Amino acid sequence: MSKPTALSIGIARGGLEVKQFMRQRESVVFTMLFPLILLAIFGSVFSNSIAEGVTFSQYFVAGMIASGLVNTGFQQLAIMIPMEREFGTLKRLRGTPMPASSYFIGKAILVTLSMLIQVFLLLAAGVAFFGVNLPTGADKWLLLAALLVLGSACSTVLGIAFSNVPKSGRGASAVVSPVVIVLQFFSGVFFIFTDLPHWMQQVAAIFPLKWMTQGARSVFLPDSFATREVAGNWETGRTFAIIAAWLVVGLIWAVRSFKWERD
Amino acid sequence: MSTVISVSGLRKSYGSTHAVDGLDLAIEQGEIFALLGPNGAGKTTTVEILEGFRDRDAGEVKVLGFDPATKGRAGQAWRDRIGIVLQSTADAGDLTVYESVSHFAKYYENSKDPREVIELVGLTEKSDALGRTLSGGQRRRLDVALGIIGSPELIFLDEPTTGFDPEARRAFWQLIRKLRDEGATILLTTHYLDEAEALADRVAVINRGKIIEVSTPALLGGRATSLATISWRDGTELRSEKSANPTQLVNQLSAQFGGEVPELNVKRASLEDIYLEMIGGTHE
Numbered sequence: 001m002s003k004p005t006a007l008s009i010g011i012a013r014g015g016l017e018v019k020q021f022m023r024q025r026e027s028v029v030f031t032m033l034f035p036l037i038l039l040a041i042f043g044s045v046f047s048n049s050i051a052e053g054v055t056f057s058q059y060f061v062a063g064m065i066a067s068g069l070v071n072t073g074f075q076q077l078a079i080m081i082p083m084e085r086e087f088g089t090l091k092r093l094r095g096t097p098m099p100a101s102s103y104f105i106g107k108a109i110l111v112t113l114s115m116l117i118q119v120f121l122l123l124a125a126g127v128a129f130f131g132v133n134l135p136t137g138a139d140k141w142l143l144l145a146a147l148l149v150l151g152s153a154c155s156t157v158l159g160i161a162f163s164n165v166p167k168s169g170r171g172a173s174a175v176v177s178p179v180v181i182v183l184q185f186f187s188g189v190f191f192i193f194t195d196l197p198h199w200m201q202q203v204a205a206i207f208p209l210k211w212m213t214q215g216a217r218s219v220f221l222p223d224s225f226a227t228r229e230v231a232g233n234w235e236t237g238r239t240f241a242i243i244a245a246w247l248v249v250g251l252i253w254a255v256r257s258f259k260w261e262r263d
Numbered sequence: 264m265s266t267v268i269s270v271s272g273l274r275k276s277y278g279s280t281h282a283v284d285g286l287d288l289a290i291e292q293g294e295i296f297a298l299l300g301p302n303g304a305g306k307t308t309t310v311e312i313l314e315g316f317r318d319r320d321a322g323e324v325k326v327l328g329f330d331p332a333t334k335g336r337a338g339q340a341w342r343d344r345i346g347i348v349l350q351s352t353a354d355a356g357d358l359t360v361y362e363s364v365s366h367f368a369k370y371y372e373n374s375k376d377p378r379e380v381i382e383l384v385g386l387t388e389k390s391d392a393l394g395r396t397l398s399g400g401q402r403r404r405l406d407v408a409l410g411i412i413g414s415p416e417l418i419f420l421d422e423p424t425t426g427f428d429p430e431a432r433r434a435f436w437q438l439i440r441k442l443r444d445e446g447a448t449i450l451l452t453t454h455y456l457d458e459a460e461a462l463a464d465r466v467a468v469i470n471r472g473k474i475i476e477v478s479t480p481a482l483l484g485g486r487a488t489s490l491a492t493i494s495w496r497d498g499t500e501l502r503s504e505k506s507a508n509p510t511q512l513v514n515q516l517s518a519q520f521g522g523e524v525p526e527l528n529v530k531r532a533s534l535e536d537i538y539l540e541m542i543g544g545t546h547e
Contacts, residue, residue, distance in 0.1 A: 004372070009370060023357040088352035089355065092352060095342065096371075096413070097343040099339060
């Protein structure tokens with residue numbers, strides 16, 4: 001038999017992760033359908049236009065796609081990994097010749113796939129039921145692709161890093177979910193960002209979700225809307241720089257703090 | 264015969280507690296070696312150092328010729344040659360037995376055929392059952408399947424039969440002997456003295472971070488030469504006596520009763536009696 005490589009094992013782990021994910025119906029429903037339910041509620045309640053040619057649904061879909069990056073990466077991993085630590089999955093893997101990198105490749109595959117499904121479902125539902133307009137022009141689609149790749153990578157490493165924070169597997173979702181929900185409120189997912197109090201905007205600007213949300217708006221909203229942003233423009237360069245900075249922070253934090261066993 | 268595990272002067276402290284306090288051990292190729300000891304004696308810490316899960320403070324440790332504290336690629340190559348069956352796990356509930364075993368087969372350079380391993384641990388009928396539907400004993404056998412899929416030269420078994428019914432235990436012991444017969448060395452930790460007696464070629468008793476004695480189960484603690492207890496009924500009274508020459512006493516009693524001695528019982532110290540005496544526990 002040929003010698004297994006970190007990549008080949010990582011890909012096999014990705015397949016296994018996806019298989020297990022699909023078999024956990026509650027988590028499929030929670031991660032995949034909950035954002036659609038939110039879209040249905042917010043899209044129905046706020047059916048007004050917030051600017052010339054911009055409906056609230058259009059604004060909200062941009063925010064929900066940014067949230068999707070956080071849900072499928074940060075939230076999913078920061079809840080799942082503590083459970084794997086508690087159930088002994090990680091310790092068992094540590095006792096095999098599987099390279100540590102294969103484990104993370106597997107998680108990245110799971111995150112990428114669930115993120116793509118999430119984005120697709122939001123766009124499909126938005127277009128079908130809430131009159132959401134898809135971006136026109138290759139440059140916008142390219143911008144979206146770049147945002148998804150960088151944003152998802154950032155969210156994944158932060159999820160792996162944060163997985164060391166919850167003290168137990170069972171308690172993980174109680175620790176992680178509030179963090180995500182508060183960030184969503186602060187970052188202009190549920191409300192128009194510029195309507196939020198100044199201090200809230202300041203706090204949100206420290207964290208990556210605000211920038212992912214703003215980046216998504218630059219894809220889905222007409223460029224005329226840019227003048228209504230805090231800076232009066234999309235700040236695309238700064239958006240990518242801050243998400244990339246968080247990616248580096250997350251990577252260092254994850255590598256330094258990752259534990260295969262509970263203390 | 265070559266030495267598979269050699270340990271000398273091993274030390275590990277947690278704060279001011281000396282969990283392992285100058286421990287020496289040598290385990291030879293092809294033997295089933297049982298490590299016995301009360302909770303907190305340093306058993307788990309020792310085994311986890313040998314498995315490479317824990318760092319040590321001092322001492323020499325070689326497992327299959329490697330230092331288990333070795334990180335990186337050399338550590339991975341070493342892990343390819345060992346199999347670890349941890350204490351109760353509850354993972355991979357959403358995968359079938361076959362999916363788990365065949366996936367783990369991908370981690371190793373010389374993995375066995377997943378179907379053969381499942382057959383060996385007696386889970387063929389449960390191949391397509393999800394992990395979470397297995398009984399405790401079936402789960403444990405899955406744990407063993409995952410531990411041996413890589414054709415290990417050395418297998419660590421931690422409390423392997425906790426929660427088994429007597430029949431399942433016997434079947435499990437057969438499996439362990441079979442793995443040994445195929446050439447693997449087995450390091451077993453267990454709370455069950457009868458398990459150590461049935462399986463182990465040699466046992467070591469560990470207490471307060473040190474090995475007290477290493478011997479075969481039959482000779483441990485001077486067991487073979489210990490006094491036998493002879494008990495019998497004399498009228499309404501149940502009598503018992505300790506003797507170094509039990510046959511002589513039985514002959515005397517037989518003459519006294521004119522043949523059959525009522526409720527005669529001759530008992531040597533069990534491994535459990537000896538063990539409890541060694542670790543300073545009280546027995547009955």
